[in-house]
Amino acid sequence: MEIERKFTVRQLPEDLARYDSHLIEQGYLNTNPVVRVRREDNTYYLTYKGKGLMAREEYNLPLNEQAYNHLVSKADGNIITKRRYLIPLPPYTIELDVFMEPFAPLIIAEVEFPTEKEAEAFIPPEWFLEDVTYNPEYHNSTLSTKKF
Template sequence: MEIERKYLIDKLPFDVTAYPSHEIEQAYLNTEPVVRVRRQDETYYLTYKSKGLMAREEYNLPLNAEAYAHLLGKADGNVLTKTRYKIPLGDHLTIEIDIFHGKFEGLILAEVEFPTIEEAESFQPPEYFGKDVTFSTEYHNSTLSQK
């Protein structure tokens, strides 16, 4: 189960490049339900996500580079590219800052995953977080892939 909150970021108040990062490329074979392929650095996945906004089922299956390339060629819409920075928050949470490239250059989203729905619901975001877009599909990557 994936439980996460998502926020727009207008401006970062610090240099994210000081934190660990991953280069991500992903595309969608289907958007309802979500079936995507992703390359994260040199690791490849096929992911299924059920319907939902803050909480939903998520399953990742490993792929090799050849299978990823084959499936990427079958994807619809935009191929999304972004750099994901991982920033510790408190004792057990991590902020994932996604800085998009290409067609969505300038878009910055922050996601925080939680162990429970209760923790997600009571979360107080850092001051630099902008609009909470958790309960909107507008900023789901699967939606962006179709714009």
């Protein structure tokens, strides 16, 4: 089960380069239910996500590079590329996604939680702006269908 909240960002934290980060590329084979393939640096996987906005089922299966390349070529819509920064906010980690073209300058902060109760009690840091957890327009699967 994935339990997360999503936020737009008022301003970027200073010196982002000091945080660990990953280059992510992903394509969607289906958006209802969500079936996606992702490359995160040199790791590849297929993900299934169930229905829901803050909490939903999520299953990841490993892929090799050849399988990823084969499947991503079959993706519908936009391929999403972003740099994900991992920013500690004990006991949590902020996953700050800085999207590349054609989605730039979109920046989304996500925080995952072990329980819905913790997610609902979370008080975001000052540099977060709008809580978009319940706005499906900010789901990557929705972005993959956006027309430019």
